[in-house]
Amino acid sequence: MTGGPRFPDMCGCYSPELRKLAKAAGVDAQVSLREGVYAAGHGPSYETRAEVAMLRHVAGADAVGMSTVAETLVAKHMGRDVLGISFISNSLARPAVTTHEEVMDNARLVEAKFAGLVSGIIRRLQNPA
Numbered sequence: 001m002t003g004g005p006r007f008p009d010m011c012g013c014y015s016p017e018l019r020k021l022a023k024a025a026g027v028d029a030q031v032s033l034r035e036g037v038y039a040a041g042h043g044p045s046y047e048t049r050a051e052v053a054m055l056r057h058v059a060g061a062d063a064v065g066m067s068t069v070a071e072t073l074v075a076k077h078m079g080r081d082v083l084g085i086s087f088i089s090n091s092l093a094r095p096a097v098t099t100h101e102e103v104m105d106n107a108r109l110v111e112a113k114f115a116g117l118v119s120g121i122i123r124r125l126q127n128p129a
Contacts, residue, residue: 004077013076013117019085025120031113036062038084040069046090046098063088083121 019035027035027085039055043066048053055061068084075082089106090098 006110008073008076010073010076010099013072013082014084015081018074018081021124022083022085022121025117025124029116029120031117032063038062038068038086039064041066042062043067044073046103067098085121 037060039061047064089103089112
């Protein structure tokens, strides 16, 4: 693959301008946004509570998932501005086993608000202030 450095610096990999734009879109869409450290696992799998605890303790992770990081690496390699947005569909807040159905149910609960957020971001990208 060509287009950028083999190992791009990932410090500050998410564009401050795009994060600011997303925060404004979040206010408009009435979506509460948080920033944090996202750790990626290889997947496809759901992380265990022990894995999440280790990533929080050792790496300072606030969220763990199976995507976003690989796409961010490629985009940064290509010299693109990047915005990473995710929603938490599996909080591991209760001791029960995580099921795919539970994760999908949680995704459906936020689908409309998430779509509103993304639409707001796109509108702001098309019509910068």
